[in-house]
Amino acid sequence: MSKIRTPQPASEGVSGTAHARPVSPPRVAARRRRPGMIALCVLLIAGGGVGGALLFLQSGQRSEVLTLVREVPAGAAVTDQDLGEASMALDPAVKSVPASERDSIVGKRAAVDLKPGSLLSASQVTTATLLKAGELLVPVGLKPEQVPASVLSPGTRVQIVRVPGESQTAKGEGDPEVISARVVKVGSATPGTGTVVIDVATASANGPQLAAWVSTGNVRLVIDALGGGS
Structure with a gap:
């Protein structure tokens, strides 16, 4: 009697589907810590913090300085x-007068017109008398077209020129005369006419003659570039 062979099951991996094994992740080598780099970073951060703190303190540093509360004419x-006082954070380039020097400023003369609400600088006052x-x-009144475009300030050396009038020109009397002077104060333009009065200092011997010239209105003011300011 013949034997009936029972079919054997197929071996795994040949005809069956093989199970995939899990893949291990690649090993990452740990980075070595460099103590020197860490210390450098800490120093940089600390240095930046200190620098910022110093900058904040300097920008917030305030000083007591002198101000003007009333107008003081030149001279x-x-x-x-x-004088008044104010607490302000100022740029070092600003030439202000510390409030502690108040007593030394009182009694000095204004070298220029001092306006209320402004800071006082040492160059704006002087111990020298302007006269x-x-x-x-001698006050010299000038019409708008006679006032120099250049800014006049106390101490500027000028020449007052007497120009011939219409009658003198007709008679041939046209030689101009000149008197040297120094600006003491420059007034504001008169409303309506625009006339500007400039106080000038001149030698006592020339004062009466200059006043007579001014009364005729036939004068011009010329800035003396050679003389400069005093």
């Missing part, structure tokens, strides 16, 4: 009532 003495011994103060 007038500065009184204690003319010296042997000089006379």
Whole structure:
């Protein structure tokens, strides 16, 4: 009697589907820590913090300085009532006067017109009198077209020129005369006419003659570039 062979099951991996094994992730080598780099980073961060703190403190540093609370004309003495004080953070380039020097400023004369609400600088006051011994103060009125375009300030050396009038020109009397002077104060333009009065100091011997010239209106003011300011 013949034997009936029972079919054997197919071996795994040949005809059956093989199960995939899990793949291990690649090993990543740990980075070595460099103590020197870490210390450098810490120092940079700390240095930046200190620098920022110093900058903040410097920008917030305030100083007590002198200000003007009243107008002081050029040539007038500065009184204690003319001065005020303010606490401000100023740029080092600003030439202000510390409030601690208040007593030394009182009694000095204004070298220029001092306006209320402004800071006081040392160059705006002087111990010298604007009118010296042997000089006379003469006001010179100039029409708008006679006022120099260049800014006049106290101390500027000028020449007052007497120009011939219409009658003198007709008679052939046309030689101009000149008197040297120094600007003491420049007034504001008169409303309506625009006339500007400039106080000038001149030698006592020339004062009366200059005043007579001014009364005729036939004068011009010329800035003396050679003389400069005093």
